Amino acid sequence: MAMNRRHGNQSVVVGRNKQRNVEESIVGVVVIVHDFEKSGPGKSASIQIYSGTELDPSTGNGKTSKTAKLKEWRSKKKGDGSRISNYKIKLKVDKGFGSPGAFVITNEHKHKFYLKSVFLQIPKLHPQPIHFDCNSWVYPFNVAAPPRLFFSNTSYIPSQTPRPLVELRKEELIKLRGDGKRENKEWERIYEYDYYDEFFRPELGESSSLPYPRRGRTVQHPNSDGSMDLQKCVPPDERMRQSKVKEIVSSSVEAALQFLIPTLKAQHYTTNHFNSFVELGRFFWAQKPKNMAQLDQWTTLRLQKFIPQNLFPQILSQKDDFIYPHPHLLEENERAWMDDDEFARQMLAGTNPVRITCLHRFPPECKAKVVSTIKASDIERNLDGLPLQQAIEDRRIFMLDHHDYLMPFLNRINSSNVFAYASRTLLFLRTDSTLKPLAIELSLPYSEAEGGEISWVYLPAPEGLEAALWQLAKAHVAANDSVYHQLVSHWLHTHAVVEPFIIATRRQLSVMHPVYKLLNPHFKDTMHINSLFRSFLLKPDGIFEKILFSGQFSMELSSELYKEWRFNEHGLPADLLKRNMAIRDPDPGNLSGVQLIFPDYPYAEDGLEIWTAIKTWVKSFCSIFYRDDDSVHSDEELQAWWSEIRNVGHGHKFNESGWYEMTTLSNLVEALTTLIWTATGLHAAVNSGQYAYASYPLNRPTLCHKFIPSEGTVEYAEFLSDPDKYYLEMLPGKFETALTAALTEVLSHHAKDELYLGRMSSHSWTDNARVRHSFSVFSKELKNIEKRIAERNKDPNRKNRSGPAKIPYKLLFPDTSNVSPKGGIAGKGIPNSISM
Template sequence: MFSYTVTVATGSQWFAGTDDYIYLTLVGTEGCSEKTLLDKPLYNDFERGAVDSYDVTMTNDIGEILLLKVEKRKYWVHDDWYCKYITIKTPAGEYMEFPCYRWITDRKEIELRDGHARLARDEQTQIARQHRRQELEERQKLYRWKEWHPGFPLSIDANFHSDLPRDIQFDSEKGVDFVLNYTKAMENLYVNRFMHMFQSSWNDFADFEKIFVRISNTISEYVMQHWQEDFMFGYQFLNGCNPVIFEKCKKLPEKFPVTNEMVKICLERQLTLEEEIKKGNIYLADYEIMDGIPANATDPCTMQYLTAPLCLLYNNAKNKLVPIAIQLKQIPGPDNPIFLPTDNKYDWLLAKIWVRSADFQIHQTVTHLLKTHLMSEVFGIALYRQLPAVHPLFKLLVPHVRFTIAINTKAREQLICECGLFDKANGTGGGGHVRMVQRAMTLLTYKSFCFPESIRMRGLDSTEDLPYYFFRDDGLRVWDAVQSFVTEVVNIYYDDDQAVLTDTELQAFVKDVFIYGLKDNKSSGFPKTIRTIQKLIEYLTVVIFTTSAQHAAVNFGQYDWCSWIPNSPPTMRQPPPSEKGVVSVEFIIESLPDRGRSCWHLGAVWALSQFQDNELFLGMYPDEHFIEKPVKEAIEKFQTCLQGITQRITERNKDKKLPYYYFSPDRIPNSVAV
């Protein structure tokens, strides 16, 4: 007789347990066991969070176990079950681990491989090779590409969250229902009382404080107090929600004819504008991508406006980045004046507000939606389609696409769809956001996803030139930590460049991203194949950094920086001024969002800035897909490195009125899930 001890762990999430019958078959090199019902008489098996053990005895030696077959059969009604893992103690006293971390539904039996990660070249048996092929064939039927809008990266073929494969759905759909979250946000923030005055204007800037009653937040309160000041305007280019727009100005563009006479009073080093440019003290923010984007016209009672400004920034003698010239449209001319700090107070203030509004539009649609959410979904779909669960890169990347496809499906269902919540408050609603993503897709480059390269391309890599660019400094530390971790894991499984080149599953994953994510756009620079270990490490670092750190850096500051409406207007209700000297405070108030749109906006930035319940942060891998000791040691080293970065950021932020913590690893979720 050959006796095996089988231990089964059920997940702890809601509804993970089951009352259905669970059967197990062991498949070995010398044969299979009989299908065995796992059941303890008078005991309720497979409860949520339970770990149950069973003795399985057979008369024949089945040899080395290659895989397990797990089948669930209906007891009363179909009852999904989440299996974490199964362990087997063999007659020889050895332990084998079979990670699952999947929902087992009423479809059919599933097959589990033991936890050792293997490349396709490492498979020694026909059963193992066949299992890899069948798993991918089944996944490719489940995870199908679909074009949501022409010009967008392809997304999952599902119209509703409930259409998704069970393994990638949220545990609780209510938690990601945008309508419910917005409503809850507005209740928490006491803004519902303004909704009956949806289209009425605020009375003055102080009137906006009425929806600020319940806010107790260091940064947002500081923004409210200082938003009109030039230093606060400039600081947000460095460390606000969208610190990716500006770049070092090497030469003034012809379309932005700023002269030395215009700005000399702002220059503090007794240098001309041209000399300041040569010294590297002048920076440019160009919102050209906004040019020609149609404004939201979904509400016939309220006109809304967009523009595509240019803003010249100066790093002054105190190393503060301040604005020195703003042009609100792309083409210069007499009806498109260049606004200056020396102009009338309200002329200058409104010009800055227009820049902030344009910045908000690009942040939401390009920096946030396209470059983190949509691209992370592309990585996730390609992962499920092309890498089997036994592949080391599947094990490495799967924590970083957790719930991403689900949150994006919910967004398409409720948020960015026609007549969705995005249309209620945003100037690019009603289709402008779609046009912006389509335009941004033609400009997307692989280098812009390589964080150090993206910083260098904008000429912002010098800590001496910009000593307070915390987005850059913290981001580089997190990038290096991720890259070091990836390097250790890759070197465990890939001996040389040839191993990378001949890994057909890896190459299929990369090709899927290029073909469907980047629409086969060769000018993007995204690789179609990966030929070296070095390039593989870079690529995997891009995937993990984008889906975790980059998203955190541009998402979780939305409430901090955008909750004070005048600092980040989601829409403008008056056209940009075409001459100087005509702007009054009343005109600015009439330009800013009305009460209803302000409330929707505030609810949105609150809801989008909240962490998920039971959030998993960078370096936290409770699902043990890897069982090999070298990988576990690499994970521990990674966690230690991340803790050091967190401590360094915490120490720097002490007593700061404007702390920067968006790249702090203890605030970086593993994946895009909100």
Template sequence: MRWGCSHASSLDECSVGRNGAMMADPRTESRVPIGQQVYLPCDERVGEPVVPAPNLPNPDGHFKSFAEIYSLFGLNELGQHNQAKGKFPVPQVISVKPKNWRTDKEFARQMLAGANPVCIKRVTEFPLTSELDRCMYGDQDSKITRDHIEKNMSGMTGEQAVKDGKLYAVDHHDFMMPFLKRINELPGEEEKGEISEGKTLPHPEDEQLGAVSTVYTPPDTGDEDIVAEWFTIWDLAKAHATVNDTCKNNFVYHWRNVNATMEPLAIATNRQLTVLHPIHKLLKPHFCKTLYINSTARQILFGSGDRRESGEIFRGIQEVIYLPSKYGLEMASQAYKNWIFTDLPLPKDLINRGLAKGDPKNPEKLELLIKDYPFAVDGLELWIAIKNWITDYCSIYYVDDGAVTSDSELEAWWKEVRHVGHGDHCEAPWWPKLDCVGNLEEICTTIWLGSAFHAAVGLRQYTHLGFVPNRPTIACRAMPEAGAEVTESDFLGSITPRKEALWVMTMTGLSMMTKGEVYLGQRPEWWTCDERAADALARFQSRLEAVVDNINRRNRDPGLRNRAGAVELPYTLLTQTTVPGPVGGGIPNSITN
């Protein structure tokens, strides 16, 4: 397995020179001083103008032992509950079986039901190859051979596994590799004392010479022989892989595919559709707080070495606690070049990743290749419920295609989304034309991103990231040679240090449900006076209740081992509602944190 509020585009915040360096671009947005407020319409402003950063201690170095981490949650040295009160709530990933997060089965399960369940892909060609330009980066193809994987495949050959759809990979190599040299050169003079060094391993002499490739494989002992104080180089390899996965989830699948994708839709809806327009009434609840959250994110999360009037360098929180540091948003911008609006719907995404077969327009009949894939199974049911709601609603006001093409407000709305919100992609051939009811329904079903998809990849991250060894965000040392001995201290010294870990725990702990949250399917009684629309909403609410019942039933099924896994953590991220606190469920209507 290989691992590797200006109305400009939300992702086009920097231009990149031929050598990869950041360049100033007057066409892109600039940040206002940290003490000033970002302009937002009155009905979009929530809370204080600027959200203050959490006030945390500034401890140096790395955790010395797992007992030190456990003590933060009021647990004893074995990770078990005692009478002590911790500074943080116990992350669910260690709340029942505190050591089972280390098993290979749990490591793999979290790629299907963890904090980032949307990167796993079916392997269709083996060995894996790189799409990076060989003139710039040399040979970046995977050096994993059949001998490396077949010993763990119960007698199945690599060829047979590929043919039968039994081989899958999470591969972040091409996403990370172009940035590794610059990441390894951090921290620079302006960042010293603010970020910890991150270490990965491109070629030490020249990027054009290719990658330094070392293949690490599991030890022969297996999951049953895990000892609390005993570590192997395989544990370190999994930690490095997880760092890559955590970073791509944060900057691409969360920021790019959710916050930045929903923002142009929200702005165009406010500017081009009157409040009485039926599509405005449909979409508005799914944009609540989004512009506020995004403007706040640009103020305190993505600082990227922003020099303030006082002369101080302000570094955004996520530029400090994730491996890419000040290159995180640039990596998201690079990934935006491959962003395709019509690939965002869940059925199309599953098909593109080789996880499903069938017609994306007929999601009820999609065949999942991994039957016990909690995110996909629950997500498809939710997608279908959302799509049916959109179809029911749109059919009330658009009885035929002519009703769509004659709607001048809709035409202006969609033109702004394409040509202003996504100006760099406006001429792409994949944009759906707003010339029929079916395409209007597909476009409006994008509310999936700001609700259910956001719940799966962005909310309740504390469940998994709150215990930093399970989902580290920084790799601080290069991987040792294969076969090297690894101690508990070596492991902890190679991942997210104390200070950054406390920031991760605090930030992910804040991303939970709050009192008064409005969940998917909930709206005030006065949202419409049209009984037909109210009836359609009631049908949607009934469908959502059925989805929750099905999720609970699946979670009780002992034959579905990926529903809870070795850590005994039921997959509830896509249940409709929850209660306030750091729990693993609930789908807000919009991006509210």
């Protein structure tokens, strides 16, 4: 009996050993971010792993582990009030499970949490951990079933996907597309297209007469008062960090306190316009009262029309003092705005350096029936002895053109209390590469039926009456340029045109796809900031309609200019060629393919270096995953992505010739470089300098309240009696100036933890060693570019680098330094995405 018992016990031990022999353990760490006031999920969250190498024939997917709960966590408080918690996990898998390729996580906690990353390891088989860069919200299972699926950081084009992950890859993409038949909930990761519909006037995008890029369908519509929950208007993975939302709110509150509230209170008792240049200067230099808890009823009602309802309580309760920055234009030379050289320089290095063109014939070509009224004799005397034709052949005559696209709108625009012209400004390139203004032509329609117009030409003058009239003409040109900058260069050509690419990427490219991995950092926060723009800036009676002379026709005007947009002309080299600012370079070693027609064009000179660095990185990246043209052409996800962008996202452009054919590796590289440049360098160049240049109405007014007076009129007599008073009354008033200053401060603000070009949020963003090496080369090149930009800014022979305003050109300075936090109005740094 004893022997039987002993043999019996031995058989139990053998059975247990056999059990151990058929199981392996996978250990890991789960990193979760959660709000400070809420507890972490702990054991309320569980994980199950899919093998990425071993197939379960019964399911067609990878073999699965047993389910395991999170446990043994440690937590650390972050500076923004949230907590980051590390949880341990241990999972049992059958022997021969292979390498983990995906996992699902179930949240049975009462709160959502942000899953930052997961690291898994099979100690005996995989000494190096397998990384999952998740960065996604996981909502409670009771509202957001089924469990969330995540893939490892290994990237595959579809044809190379390991068989155990093929169906999971397809199923996950299908979930993201939705059915378009119902309103999505805040927790649903669904990406669908929508038009600029009932909240805009007129509706944009539904007809070829008013084309527009498609936008993402929002989770919720704005309330009747225009307010929205700032954190629930886009799919969860597109939402900004709570800390960034707080920064935007704080910046908006400070801007309101500094500019809007004092102006509104004063406006109740005084005139709207500035009475002197001294008073205008004090508007920016004087210290404003900070505690606005006690507002009179009139000011409160006015303020509520322009401030999001979500922010209003915080403005009322604000008590802390703060230091508000002065516009850079006022720091070194308060009178720089008057200087003709500075007026011209900003066309090359200001906040809108993307409109100027080099003329190749005179008079300028135009779509209208009426040609320019600028005479050759008006300008030839200012060409440093050159005949006009010779100056044109030498590429030394330039134009800032705001004529053709504006003429059809002017009668409607000028029916309200604004006074706008269409303009052409001609300039001459001196031998030192600075530009000299030659003439300004201002035009108005006089016969809408016949397309006729009447024009006035103004010439620069050193002093006297002509000099005063010239300053008025420059103000109208600056107003034209300001409207084009805000509606087209900034909003349309970066924010709006990129959004369809984001939606198509989420819908058609798996997170496992290498192109998704490449583009994802450049899409961060864009859909969210675009939604906020639509809610507060672009809506009827929104901020743009209040500060821009285009008023209620602003979005329609941008739709008209979208008709001219071509993706294959949107890259920097192609844009420079289109504007005759560069010529083709036959040297195959020049990746940009172009040479500038003169060197001291700061935006283009710095931009071409950034462009070349991006293209080198993109080419290296794509060559790792695509062997040849056939592998590009046969990539089914890539082809579906490109087709959806052309046929849906930019559907009104599908039959135009402005698209690369996605059949070659070189075209793929060019398209991806263009897209990344748009989201990084181009946006930085037209956004970050707004407070420095555009907040000050003497430099860049956004509208004018008077035309330039004609002889024999009452207005001309007023002008003669006091030219300064007439000028100030022509410019934006106090409230419009306050609103513009507040807006440009917020738009120019970088978040404290902004990610800049050449940086990634995680060191483990990819497990591909070749990719990591190529990216490190890219980052090092950006540091070298920084050094070269700094050297150019110190070069006294490059006069356009700072000009009379003495503002060094740093808008395309990558800023790869490790100094943290950054944030604020730095005037430099290229954010990784259109995040403001």
